[in-house]
Amino acid sequence: MSEFAALVRRDLNLAFRQGGDWANVAAFFALAVILFPFGVGPEPELLSRISAGVLWVAALLAALLSLERLFQSDWEDGSLEALVLMPLPLELQVLAKCLAHWLATGLPLTLIAPLLALVLHFDTAGMGALVLAMLLGTPVLSLIGSVGAALTLGARRGGVLLSLLMLPLYIPVLIFGVAASEAAAMGFTPRPHLLLLAALLAGSLALAPWAAASALRQAME
Amino acid sequence: MPRFANPSQFMKLSSYLMPVCGVAAAGFIGVGLYLALFVAPPDYQQGEAVRIMYVHVPSAWMASLVYALVATGSAVGLIWRHPLAHIAAEQAAPLGAGFTLICLVSGSLWGEPMWGTWWVWDARLTSVLVLFFLYLGFIALDNAFDDQERGTRAAAILAIVGVVNLPIIKFSVDWWNTLHQKASVFRMGGPTIAPSLLWPLLVMAVGFLFFFSALLMLRMRSALMHARLRALTFGNP
Numbered sequence: 001m002s003e004f005a006a007l008v009r010r011d012l013n014l015a016f017r018q019g020g021d022w023a024n025v026a027a028f029f030a031l032a033v034i035l036f037p038f039g040v041g042p043e044p045e046l047l048s049r050i051s052a053g054v055l056w057v058a059a060l061l062a063a064l065l066s067l068e069r070l071f072q073s074d075w076e077d078g079s080l081e082a083l084v085l086m087p088l089p090l091e092l093q094v095l096a097k098c099l100a101h102w103l104a105t106g107l108p109l110t111l112i113a114p115l116l117a118l119v120l121h122f123d124t125a126g127m128g129a130l131v132l133a134m135l136l137g138t139p140v141l142s143l144i145g146s147v148g149a150a151l152t153l154g155a156r157r158g159g160v161l162l163s164l165l166m167l168p169l170y171i172p173v174l175i176f177g178v179a180a181s182e183a184a185a186m187g188f189t190p191r192p193h194l195l196l197l198a199a200l201l202a203g204s205l206a207l208a209p210w211a212a213a214s215a216l217r218q219a220m221e
Numbered sequence: 222m223p224r225f226a227n228p229s230q231f232m233k234l235s236s237y238l239m240p241v242c243g244v245a246a247a248g249f250i251g252v253g254l255y256l257a258l259f260v261a262p263p264d265y266q267q268g269e270a271v272r273i274m275y276v277h278v279p280s281a282w283m284a285s286l287v288y289a290l291v292a293t294g295s296a297v298g299l300i301w302r303h304p305l306a307h308i309a310a311e312q313a314a315p316l317g318a319g320f321t322l323i324c325l326v327s328g329s330l331w332g333e334p335m336w337g338t339w340w341v342w343d344a345r346l347t348s349v350l351v352l353f354f355l356y357l358g359f360i361a362l363d364n365a366f367d368d369q370e371r372g373t374r375a376a377a378i379l380a381i382v383g384v385v386n387l388p389i390i391k392f393s394v395d396w397w398n399t400l401h402q403k404a405s406v407f408r409m410g411g412p413t414i415a416p417s418l419l420w421p422l423l424v425m426a427v428g429f430l431f432f433f434s435a436l437l438m439l440r441m442r443s444a445l446m447h448a449r450l451r452a453l454t455f456g457n458p
Contacts, residue, residue: 147382151375151378151379152362152365154366155365155366155372157365161361161362161365164354164357164358165362168351168354168355168358168383168386169382169386169390171351171393171394172390172393176393176396179396179397200389203389207385211378211381211382214378215378218374219371
């Protein structure tokens with residue numbers, strides 16, 4: 001377990017010390033959301049109607065933006081080959097990397113989402129559900145994304161390819177995340193949607209590391 | 222199964238099977254088109270436009286069937302290192318994407334006169350669209366590497382991940398649709414289909430299946446020949 005913690009710490013140190021990946025992601029998220037009122041007009045009713053969808057789509061694209069780097073830099077400088085030799089199973093290493101990735105991107109997104117929700121006139125009654133849904137949904141984005149990031153290692157035009165691979169797989173998170181936030185904002189219970197998001201998290205927590213680890217092994221061959 | 226793993230065995234077998242499938246496809250599609258366009262009665266509500274169904278529905282069936290085949294081929298290729306299975310999956314994917322596109326386009330052409338719109342964000346349409354993107358992802362990943370072997374195996378893993386995800390996506394899209402769609406634009410079920418409409422449909426479906434088999438064998442044969450040609454010209458890598 002100490003190896004797991006060491007790997008998380010290493011990735012977090014790298015993320016926070018070199019160039020602020022997390023700041024880029026958060027800034028992209030904020031900018032994408034702020035562009036919407038310019039695009040659709042400043043009417044509060046309209047903005048409040050689309051706010052949950054805009055927040056989730058922007059969060060999804062922001063998470064996608066940082067995915068490419070999940071394994072890329074380790075793969076390029078060769079440290080991935082050293083990591084594979086660690087006694088810690090590759091599946092757990094993927095999990096550690098996902099955890100670090102989520103702490104560096106998903107968590108900041110979740111924390112600034114309520115601020116951006118206010119700007120979009122999102123109903124404050126739904127704020128708790130929005131944050132909870134983001135807490136459950138953003139780790140799924142990191143986990144599913146790790147499969148795509150491992151599959152596209154060394155590919156030509158990896159970034160565009162990664163979006164093409166990942167966006168269809170992200171649709172369920174988007175649907176249930178928006179549904180939970182909107183349900184709470186309209187005064188319904190967000191519970192079923194949150195439970196489904198939790199199910200997605202449990203499923204991807206169990207399955208995604210296997211797929212990502214086998215993809216990494218392919219990449220190292 | 223190991224017997225068919227041998228490419229030269231496959232070449233021999235498919236050289237007989239491919240023309241048979243091709244002729245059968247031409248026969249079934251020919252008869253099916255005749256039945257669909259001239260024999261089957263027009264629908265009492267939809268009129269002549271219902272005949273689009275005879276292309277639309279078989280291609281929708283093929284779209285999902287071919288994805289299942291791509292995923293099975295990928296899994297067999299990864300587990301037993303079966304070279305023909307990978308080739309089958311790779312060569313089937315563009316055909317499946319083609320069927321999916323035919324399904325989307327014919328559905329759109331059918332939707333315009335019937336529902337008055339080219340596109341509805343209906344659950345079924347949306348999941349076919351997602352399926353189309355999964356196909357595109359598979360093809361793109363397969364071609365994204367300088368080392369073809371790596372592309373093949375990466376795409377195979379993606380196909381399996383996609384198969385796990387397809388039911389989840391389908392379910393969530395159904396859920397999403399029932400949440401958002403206020404009034405149903407059209408009704409999906411209606412009266413069960415009459416035998417006079419069903420028979421041409423089944424004949425067309427069998428024809429599509431033969432057509433796909435013939436094309437798949439053609440593509441696999443040319444892929445194998447291409448690989449042999451490369452090995453002869455550049456030396457075995």
